[in-house]
Amino acid sequence: MALLPILRYPDPRLHTRAKPVARVDAGIRKLAADMAETMYAAPGIGLAATQVNVHQRLLVLDISDDRSQLQIFINPEILSREGECEGEEGCLSVPGIYETVKRSERVKVRALDRDGKPFEIDADGMLAVCLQHEIDHLDGKVFVEYLSKLKLGRIKAKLAKQARITA
Ligand code: GNR
Ligand code: NI
Numbered sequence: 730m731a732l733l734p735i736l737r738y739p740d741p742r743l744h745t746r747a748k749p750v751a752r753v754d755a756g757i758r759k760l761a762a763d764m765a766e767t768m769y770a771a772p773g774i775g776l777a778a779t780q781v782n783v784h785q786r787l788l789v790l791d792i793s794d795d796r797s798q799l800q801i802f803i804n805p806e807i808l809s810r811e812g813e814c815e816g817e818e819g820c821l822s823v824p825g826i827y828e829t830v831k832r833s834e835r836v837k838v839r840a841l842d843r844d845g846k847p848f849e850i851d852a853d854g855m856l857a858v859c860l861q862h863e864i865d866h867l868d869g870k871v872f873v874e875y876l877s878k879l880k881l882g883r884i885k886a887k888l889a890k891q892a893r894i895t896a
Pocket of ligand 2: 820
């Protein structure tokens, strides 16, 4: 197991569109295990491969209170969406920034599991929000890019200041 470095916004590599995983093999399972370790250590409730500079369509998440329900989604696809909801989001690639984002309330997602077997889930609540947030990462999109130009400008200034302090 290994902790992987997480890319920080506005790193341009966060805007890479990830490619489908061609084969679910030991390498992919190792990557998923390292991503899970990285997510738990951060701590976060989800992590997309894009955030650790691997541009393959793979994400891990665990929205359980006791951090015991790891879920792995390979080549996830949103099949359908219903409703709308607004909630505050954060991102391990945008540390210290929490902003309200509009999302679909429910999503039906198809993906492959760690054995390469297809499955489908109907997600709502935090799971639905987290899946949309992570699949956005795989498409090269970071949640702050849903905000107004004014807000995004302020966030960029704040992140630049933080980077100067921690450098
Ligand atoms: O840890 C995370 N928390 C979170 C809270 C609200 C909405 C989405 C998230 S995902 C985030 C981890 C992360 O950056 N995943 O990409
Ligand atoms: Ni994120």
